[in-house]
Amino acid sequence: MSSEVVRFEASEEFARRMDAEDSLRSFREEFLFPVHDGEPAIYFVGNSLGLQPRKAKTYVLEALEDWEKLGVEGHFRGTRPWMPYHEMLTEQTARLVGAHPIEVVVMNTLSVNLHLMMVSFYQPTRERPKILMEAGAFPSDQYAVASQVRFHGYDPDKDILRLAPREGEETLRTEDILDTIERHGREIALVLLGNVNYLTGQAFDMAAITRAAHKQGCRVGFDLAHGAGNLQLSLHDDGPDFAVWCSYKYLNGGPGTLGGVFVHERHAHNKALPRFAGWWGHDKQTRFQMGPDFEPIPGAEGWLLSNPPIFQLAALRASLELFDRATMPALRRKSDRLTAYLEFLLDRLPPGVVRITTPRDPKQRGAQLSLRFSKDPRRLLEKLNSAGVHCDFRSPDIIRAAPAPLYNSFHDVYRFVGVLERHARD
Structure with missing residues (x-):
């Protein structure tokens, strides 16, 4: 074409x-495809749940067979050992979102990842307590943000700035977003937007928003639930501090499957960042020494908590292979x-x-x-x-x-x- x-x-x-x-x-x-009257249905709801790739069943059954035949040894043996399984998706994911491999990891679900990222990148102070987000953000994001603000002892009614369209309009103007950042930037700890709004379908200028927010000293994050697998992203070049997404919409990973995280490379070796830690995010070389002190893996993998569910990774792998080919x-x-x-x-x-x-x-x-x-x-x-x-x-x-x-x-x-x-x- x-x-x-x-x-x-x-x-x-x-x-x-x-x-x-x-x-x-x-x-x-x-x-x-679902079938209607003997032919494929018209399926225009991949923004809610993507279709099943044909190979998903094959890859899940492959992992089930290794479990059947090998038991715990499937972590280290078999068709595709489970210990490094999530790493097979890293380079594909990086290409998908325009990132470096060290900047991405497949883990958890979207709201869990959003909370983990806010632990690290929302650090309010008395002078800078606020979060800027869309008034029409997806409810889960609104709940997560409000709960984080309360957790830090602040008031969501005062310390969440909500962007709304002008009267009589249905979508936000870029200049209004940038103007709000310029006027309130010194009060804002975190700018957190969906890069595509779930309700209006509007996509935002991530690069311009990030530049404006960083100029004011704000941290920047994006919810890519409706962007990953939909838009051509360039997360590394655009420069937000973090991004999170789910993989069951455009990425066709299956209902409730694992999401993904981007943490910009400039934070890859910053051990001083506060974070909630888990065993799977510990340095791979010393993980099985079972030491008491957490040593994060450099990059996004350092935010891993637990070993990931292999069957979900297998289903997602089937789709990411197709994205990589296309x-x-x-x-x-x-x-x-x-x-x-x-x-x-x-x-x-x-x-x-x-x-x-x-x-x-x-x-x-x-x-x-x-x-x-x-x-x-x-x-x-x-x-x-x-x-x-x-x-x-x-x-x-x-x-x-x-x-x-x-x-x-x-x-x-x-x-x-x-x-x-x-x-x-x-």
Whole structure:
């Protein structure tokens, strides 16, 4: 698929032609789709739970067989020994998020990792007690931040600065974020944003936000739950102090699977950083000496607590191999076109049927479009589900549709809007 501008057409023939020209089309066959009326369902909810890679079962069974045959010796023997298993995912993860291998580790789940990172990077003082975040951040992030602020003896009502869109607008302006950092920076201990907002689908300028916050002496972290595997990230170059993400959405690791952590290389050897420590984060060379003093592994691995669950790593490995083969630059090029085609077809629906609240600028969004409908969206979602369309509802009135480029097609987009048009008028 070339990089030249495409003139979209609202026809099934055009959608099929785009798929035929798609260099990534074969990856669709690497996934298992729910089936509706004998054909793959339209699955536009990879921003909530990605599809199962075909190899996930093979890799999990492989680990189960080693457990069956080897017992505890599976840690050191077998097809893929468990002791270093998580290290197999390190370089792939680093390429996925634009980091150096020393800066990333696969571990825990997102909210656990967020708390661990705030232990290290939210160190409030009387002069600088505040956290800056989105007013519309995902609830789990809001709960975590408020609990950390209380834990340090501060008041969430006073010491959490919440960014909200201007009156009459639905997304944040970059200049407003930067202005808030400049005006309040000397009070802010931590700037913590989702790099893609779960509700609006808006993607933020991570590099500009990081530069502005560091200029004011703030630490910076990002929640990449809707960014990892969706956007082309450059965490090392952008320079935030940390980032966290889950792996069950765009990364297709399976329900509730392990998340990931990025800690910038400049912190790799800083033993003075406060942290909650665990055995698996201890220096590998002396780990089994069972000494009483914690010696952190340099880099992100030093935040590991426990040996990771191998079956979850195995399932995630199946997906990360596909991302590594496809590459994020190629996936982003396809995703931009898929999302733009969805936008094009939605704009052709009768006036008043639907309004797109996600930014129109491709640089400010990923695969997701958030849609507001003139009629009851919950009832509409039920009709879509009955017709074999998988997307989701988020309060107060938004249906989210996210064509994931690793397994969705232009024909999926065409079919989706056709089903939507039939049912949105009912």
